[in-house]
Amino acid sequence: MGAATGEVIRLGIAGGGIMGERIAATVARLDGIEVRAIADANPAQRERLGQAFGCSAVATWEELVAGGEVDAVYVGLPNHLHAAAACAAAEAGLHVLIDKPLCETLAEGERILAAVERAGVRLMVGFSHRFHVELTTAKRMLAAGELGAPVLATDIIVDSAPDGPDWYWDRAAGGGVVQLQMHHSFDRLAWLLDSPIVRVQASVHERALRGAEPADVAAAVTLTFANGAVGTSAASFVTGYDGDGIVELAIQGTHGHVRIETWRSIEAQTARSAFDQHQRRDDWLGAEVAEFAAAIRERREPSVTGRDGLRALRVALAAFESARTGRAVDITP
Ligand SMILES: NC(=O)c1ccc[n+]([C@@H]2O[C@H](COP(=O)([O-])OP(=O)(O)OC[C@H]3O[C@@H](n4cnc5c(N)ncnc54)[C@H](O)[C@@H]3O)[C@@H](O)[C@H]2O)c1
Incomplete structure (x- = not known):
């Protein structure tokens, strides 16, 4: 090798x-x-x-x-x-x-x-959100206990891609909003809270876009984390206009909260401080690739592992099952 x-x-x-x-x-x-x-x-x-x-x-x-x-x-x-x-x-x-x-x-x-x-x-999964500067700030604060114990995490990803490839909305090719977009949400929430998602209750809206069979174009999922915190993840992905996406996240702990606009800003309020950070430049993809290269060179696990990819997949599959059966689905780690 x-x-x-x-x-x-x-x-x-x-x-x-x-x-x-x-x-x-x-x-x-x-x-x-x-x-x-x-x-x-x-x-x-x-x-x-x-x-x-x-x-x-x-x-x-x-x-x-x-x-x-x-x-x-x-x-x-x-x-x-x-x-x-x-x-x-x-x-x-x-x-x-x-x-x-x-x-x-x-x-x-x-x-x-x-x-x-x-x-x-080495295997690394491209959960690129983990390398965004506003998310690494939130992760540092949560890991240091600055927000206290997390109680709520809520995430929304709203996007439209009129020029996106057809397979984005083709379930047979792995498209649909859950597989394409919500893995980011499932991964970033479990990572930020340092706690896996153990229960989901989901609803899915299906629609045929680009002439394909109907696929999930919107999904709303209620989440329970292993540490007892609760949350939601909602995402939708359509084709009909060319707009800026909305990728927003709020987390509250017993001693503070953060509100993140991915690619733009983080606002934090804690018992000790309150601040806004606005992003001017952020080479998040460079940070992701550099981590992959460093893991190879240093012969160590990358910071995002195959197990993390599998963990997000378990949540996605549980969300599909919940939407199909109308029941909450438990996820055993
Ligand atoms: N991390 C992120 O922020 C992010 C953003 C967008 C997409 N993605 C992921 O990246 C991946 C690619 O998505 P994309 O948006 O670039 O899609 P895309 O359709 O633009 O790119 C896929 C490419 O694969 C090629 N291809 C298809 N079959 C092939 C084959 N057998 N051999 C060689 N090439 C083949 C196609 O011609 C196409 O150019 C997906 O897994 C998607 O979920 C991640």
Whole structure:
């Protein structure tokens, strides 16, 4: 396995779409990691990216994994392809940075984790929100006990993407708002509260967009955390207008609260202080990729693990079950 301490990590991009291109552009600004190959099913796209980033361009993730040119792979494929690509990459001895969601089913998740364990490679899930400056501020405050004991956490993600790829709203390809957007919420809430979600009660609104079969375009989930705190996670994702998203979060503890507008600001009020922080610049994707590279180089677990991906998936699957049955669903860690 390549990329020993001090060596440049050679990265392959499996899926050079919206996120794959952003990762490639991010890597180009970082030291110690380089994009060596890009795989994308779209010929014009892969040719353009190959030229832009001065690397080889192939048609499928299978060719990328078998090509022997890289030490690590970023999986930025439609969600239903995540498990196959991640397992094959691990089996080829490649480290894996996989975008969220980890995969579609628990069986796939267990397969990925087992493949990674057997191969002794690193696996990181791209829960990018964890690297945003306003969220790291909130995490520091919660971990230091500045808000006291958390009692409520409520999260909303509202988005529209008129130019998004069709698969975003195609359940068969891993689309729908729960798989595409709510994993961020399930992960960031459990991470911030340092407590897993153990019970959900969910309602889902389904609608056919882009001519696909009906998919979940809105979901509202009531949450109970292992530490007893309660919360909500609500998300919707449509196609009909081009607007700025709303990604907001409020957490209250016994001694204070934070209110976060992701990508914009954090407002905090505690027994000791009250302040607003507004963001001017934040290289959150650079921080995420740098953490992946550091974990490889330092031969340690990354700060976001495959288990974290599986934990968010369990909540998503429980939310689907709850919406289907009309009952609350318990999640055993
Ligand atoms: N962390 C974040 O903030 C964030 C934001 C958006 C998307 N995502 C995640 O990133 C991943 C990619 O999403 P996206 O928005 O870039 O989608 P996208 O559709 O823009 O990109 C996917 C690319 O994969 C290519 N592809 C499909 N099948 C292929 C195959 N067999 N071999 C090679 N290439 C293939 C497509 O041509 C496409 O260009 C998804 O898992 C999504 O959930 C994360």
